[in-house]
Amino acid sequence: MPARPTVLHVDDDPTVLELSSDWATDERVTWLTAADPAAGLALLTDRDVDCLISDSMCTADGDPFVVRAADTVPALSVILFTATDREAVDPQTRRAAEAYVEKGATDQFARLFDRVSTLVADRTDADDSASAPSDDVPENASTTSGRPTSDDRSASWVTIGHYDPTADGPDLATTVVTAVDEYADRDVSTATPLYESIDAEVLETLLRRPDGESRDGIEVRFAFAGYDLAVTSEGRILLRSATA
Incomplete structure (x- = not known):
């Protein structure tokens, strides 16, 4: 895990991406965004991404995006950031995600960045024995x-x-x-x-x-x-x- 981890946020709502990017200016991370699964997969291929944040969405061929992303980068940490109730999320998607944050809550970005910080710290601590x-x-x-x-x-x-x-x-x-x-x-x-x-x-x-x-x-x-x-x-x- 690099000292400055790279986080990719994928969402089809440009307003959500803009808001998360604004929050990320105060975080010690490199923040990338993509507006659709295809662009997200391209960034995962081209960049060393440590943590993925994504809504519950599918690729063009119908596969859950976070499942495809986890297959593309096996060591990727995944946070599901969606308004869909946790139990209503596709089981494959739930298994691929390490954390769930409810989109639309009043403290949604505070909780989101708390999860990012936790996963980044966990990866760093994992290197210590x-x-x-x-x-x-x-x-x-x-x-x-x-x-x-x-x-x-x-x-x-x-x-x-x-x-x-x-x-x-x-x-x-x-x-x-x-x-x-x-x-x-x-x-x-x-x-x-x-x-x-x-x-x-x-x-x-x-x-x-x-x-x-x-x-x-x-x-x-x-x-x-x-x-x-x-x-x-x-x-x-x-x-x-x-x-x-």
Whole structure:
């Protein structure tokens, strides 16, 4: 991650792009914009982009744009910035995005840039091999800092969902199970209840401080439904095959 990361914002509303660009003048980022998926993909090919912000939109051939973008740049961080309700977003699009920000809210750009800052900081912290605290960790879970560590980066971790404890919505356990259901395209909860793998309430206490603020760079891993899972203090839910 460079000292000055590059962020690409793709939206078919020029007013939204203009407003986000105005906000970005005070941020330590290189800010690019594109008014359609084709222009966005061209920039992703020509420039080293670290973070993509996009509305829920499709390419000319009907593919979800953020899915195509993530395939084009596998290490890309994706923030979905849309007025579409999270649960109404196409499942493929939800899996490709690491964060969701509601467009149209009164604090929409403040929340958007908070997400950008979090993802950029997370990528930077992932380069440091600091050890995470291990107090009260469940016996079948392990903790690390940030992304999967250097000795298992080749194991093909993928982001399948995101949990935001500050937003109205399902609790962490439901969010994890739903994300795995959608990824596996089956009802995994009928085979193995999540509580047999990890206590979701204890998991939340590991990821967040008593005041509700997230801890920095914590990742908790556990096995569930035939997969290795990881949940980070930034709310990302990661998955890889247990045989990787």
